Each structure stands twice: as structure tokens, then as C-alpha cells.
Amino acid sequence: MGLAGCHILKGSKNTSSRVYSQIEIDEFEVKEKTPLISIELLMKKPSYEVYIFHQHAMLLNLLLFYFFHIFLFKRDVEIVFDIHDLNEIKIKRFIISKIYWIIHEFNEIIVFKLPIKYITVSKGLARILYMKHKKPVFIYFNVCKPKSPKSLNEKDSQKLVYFGQLNEERLPLSVLNLFLEKGYAIDFYGTVNTASKEYLSYINSSKKLKFKGAFNSSDIQNIIVNYSYSLICIESRRPNIRFCCPNKLYQSLSVGVPCVVSNFLREVLIRHKSNAVTDIKAFLSGKSVSGFPKEYYEKIYKKNSEKYIEFLGSK
Structure with missing residues (x-):
């Protein structure tokens, strides 16, 4: 530039x-x-x-x-x-x-x-x-460069991916149980250093919950694309949560994977709720979701990128 x-x-x-x-x-x-x-x-x-x-x-x-x-x-x-x-x-x-x-x-x-x-x-x-x-x-906005990685396996419509910090505040057991009761499985990527032993023990004891280790930002889109849905959950009333637009939202949408998000992420739901983004309650009640068309995300990325470059170069 x-x-x-x-x-x-x-x-x-x-x-x-x-x-x-x-x-x-x-x-x-x-x-x-x-x-x-x-x-x-x-x-x-x-x-x-x-x-x-x-x-x-x-x-x-x-x-x-x-x-x-x-x-x-x-x-x-x-x-x-x-x-x-x-x-x-x-x-x-x-x-x-x-x-x-x-x-x-x-x-x-x-x-x-x-x-x-x-x-x-x-x-x-x-x-x-x-x-x-x-x-x-x-x-x-935390838009990431659109990529077109291919899924390594056939997607399981009953499996979600969660990536980031894994602990009781972010993803309480009460929320996990809602997904398990509906027959969903969840794979986790990220860090568990802030989670309690009891919390990790519960996850490790379930056949439908699997912790798969850390990830690099450069590779996360290649991981997400293998899943039917991306779970974005932070159960907190703090303003930082209410008004955030997480990286993981755009990382998921950039590879066409729809997002199931916590109701506490109000800005995400107000600005992005659509067929590609829905809340947990609606999803578990049977609402169908599908990812953004590739062309639509590319427009979002182009618009934000151009504004960002203009901002850096302005006096």
C-alpha cells in the first residue's frame, strides 16, 4: 500500500x-x-x-x-x-x-x-x-482475508466447532448441555488455561465433546471449513462482550460457515443476524442457517479493507 x-x-x-x-x-x-x-x-x-x-x-x-x-x-x-x-x-x-x-x-x-x-x-x-x-x-471490523479451503471430510450436520478461550464464563456447562440434549457434538480448539479442573473433567468425560488443542491464526480457516456450524459463545453481561464483534465471527463467515452465537453478543445479533448468523435459542429450536455467499463476504472484506488503508494513510 x-x-x-x-x-x-x-x-x-x-x-x-x-x-x-x-x-x-x-x-x-x-x-x-x-x-x-x-x-x-x-x-x-x-x-x-x-x-x-x-x-x-x-x-x-x-x-x-x-x-x-x-x-x-x-x-x-x-x-x-x-x-x-x-x-x-x-x-x-x-x-x-x-x-x-x-x-x-x-x-x-x-x-x-x-x-x-x-x-x-x-x-x-x-x-x-x-x-x-x-x-x-x-x-x-475484524474481517479476515477470504479463502476457499476445501473440507477434508464430509461435514457432519450435528457437529459444531468452538475456538478461543474455553472456560465456564465463555461456555458454561448449562449451555453445553443444551446442545448435548439435542444430539449435537462440539469440537474445541484454543486454550484451557483459565478453566477449572472440574470443567475440563466434564468435557473429557463426554463422547460428544472433544478438545483438539491450540490453533494458529494463519490456519484457523482451514479448521473451521470442516464443520457445519461455528459456535460463538461468551456468557457475560460486560460491555466488552455486548459490543464486541469477535474475530471468530468473520473467520467463520469468510469460509461460508454459519455462526450460532450467544444472546449476550448483542452487537453481533443486531448488526449481523441473518440466515448466516443466529442465536443459540433459535438454532436449537430448529431455525435453519446457512453461510454467506462467497461474493457477499468478499464485498464486506473489500469495503472494510479499503477504509482501513485510507484511515492509515490519512493525516
């Missing part, structure tokens, strides 16, 4: 589907597993035109980078803050979570006073951030 840029993130691009989808469009470099304060970022003269800092964990780096390279040395560098989630206090590990919330909140207030760019994942989150900081926030 002409611009040279770099994504700065705490984790890895292989496990961050959002970053992976972005670099398929912008072709930027990625600085992975960045510490909370990166000396390299501060001491090394910027070699890119655009730096995108991801999530609140990178706010200290963003502030220090701005102070040294733009405020102090007047270097012509574009900075973008990519807000994956709102800053929220988690119920688990409440004291530690509250400390992090205070630090992130303070940094966020300062960052939103800087003349930089802001980007987030949905219209709902953008609206909340505007009400809070009175700054416009660009929306880049």
Missing part, C-alpha cells in the same frame, strides 16, 4: 487474529512479545512511518514513544492506538485487576489527549469511547 508500518503487541501475531487479519491488508511488520516498557522502542530511531500500539498493555510504550520521538525530537511518525477492549475490572483476582485498571485508566486519559489516531473493533465500543473522551474512533 506504500506505507511502512509496525504493529506493537504484548502477545504473538499467531494467537492474535485481529493483528493477523490487519497485516494481511497493510503488510506491516510486527513487534511481538513486547515488554510493558521497551527500551528498544525508545532508543532506536523510528524506521517506520506508522506505529500501531495494541491494547492497554502497550499504553506505557505509546506514551514514552510519543514523548521521545515526536514531542522531544519532532520526528514525523504516525501513532495509532488500537483498542481491542474497554478497560474493565475483572471479578477474578479483583485487587490486582483494580490496580491494573487504575494504571490503564490514567494512561488512557492521557493518550486520548494526544494528537494521534484511534481505532477499535465495533460501533458500540467506538460510541462509548467517544462519549468518554470526545474523540472520534475509527472502526475496523
Whole structure:
């Protein structure tokens, strides 16, 4: 696209589907597993035109980078803050979570006073951030590049795929049992490090529930295409859940696999509910669903990609 840029993130691009989808469009470099304060970022003269800092964990780096390279040395560098989630206090590990919330909140207030760019994942989150900081926030939906992988096996109409974090909050046993009672089977891909032993024991004891290990963002579409439906479930009333548009939604639709989603994902259902996206209750009551036509998803991808490139290149 002409611009040279770099994504700065705490984790890895292989496990961050959002970053992976972005670099398929912008072709930027990625600085992975960045510490909370990166000396390299501060001491090394910027070699890119655009730096995108991801999530609140990178706010200290963003502030220090701005102070040294733009405020102090007047270097012509574009900075973008990519807000994956709102800053929220988690119920688990409440004291530690509250400390992090205070630090992130303070940094966020300062960052939103800087003349930089802001980007987030949905219209709902953008609206909340505007009400809070009175700054416009660009929306880049987590659209991933459309692919045409072929299913390795004949699809089982009674089998769903779930990928991402697997734990009691995301997918409670009460919800799993609703699917089991209707004769459905579910394969799981992702991480289980936040799940209890009792929860994992229940999954391992069922013949219709199978945990198949971790996945890379680059390969997930090749996995999803083998299933009849994609299950997207986060049973939480938090604003981050209500207003999110998960990567897994577009990863599924990009390969023509319809999505069965939790009722708590209100923005997904309000903006995307159709023959390709339905809620769990409607699905289990017999509502038929089918994936987007390939041409329709390609239009969605093209529109979002063009707006994203335009956003990065604008002054």
C-alpha cells in the first residue's frame, strides 16, 4: 500500500487474529512479545512511518514513544492506538485487576489527549469511547482475508466447532448441555488455561465433546471449513462482550460457515443476524442457517479493507 508500518503487541501475531487479519491488508511488520516498557522502542530511531500500539498493555510504550520521538525530537511518525477492549475490572483476582485498571485508566486519559489516531473493533465500543473522551474512533471490523479451503471430510450436520478461550464464563456447562440434549457434538480448539479442573473433567468425560488443542491464526480457516456450524459463545453481561464483534465471527463467515452465537453478543445479533448468523435459542429450536455467499463476504472484506488503508494513510 506504500506505507511502512509496525504493529506493537504484548502477545504473538499467531494467537492474535485481529493483528493477523490487519497485516494481511497493510503488510506491516510486527513487534511481538513486547515488554510493558521497551527500551528498544525508545532508543532506536523510528524506521517506520506508522506505529500501531495494541491494547492497554502497550499504553506505557505509546506514551514514552510519543514523548521521545515526536514531542522531544519532532520526528514525523504516525501513532495509532488500537483498542481491542474497554478497560474493565475483572471479578477474578479483583485487587490486582483494580490496580491494573487504575494504571490503564490514567494512561488512557492521557493518550486520548494526544494528537494521534484511534481505532477499535465495533460501533458500540467506538460510541462509548467517544462519549468518554470526545474523540472520534475509527472502526475496523475484524474481517479476515477470504479463502476457499476445501473440507477434508464430509461435514457432519450435528457437529459444531468452538475456538478461543474455553472456560465456564465463555461456555458454561448449562449451555453445553443444551446442545448435548439435542444430539449435537462440539469440537474445541484454543486454550484451557483459565478453566477449572472440574470443567475440563466434564468435557473429557463426554463422547460428544472433544478438545483438539491450540490453533494458529494463519490456519484457523482451514479448521473451521470442516464443520457445519461455528459456535460463538461468551456468557457475560460486560460491555466488552455486548459490543464486541469477535474475530471468530468473520473467520467463520469468510469460509461460508454459519455462526450460532450467544444472546449476550448483542452487537453481533443486531448488526449481523441473518440466515448466516443466529442465536443459540433459535438454532436449537430448529431455525435453519446457512453461510454467506462467497461474493457477499468478499464485498464486506473489500469495503472494510479499503477504509482501513485510507484511515492509515490519512493525516
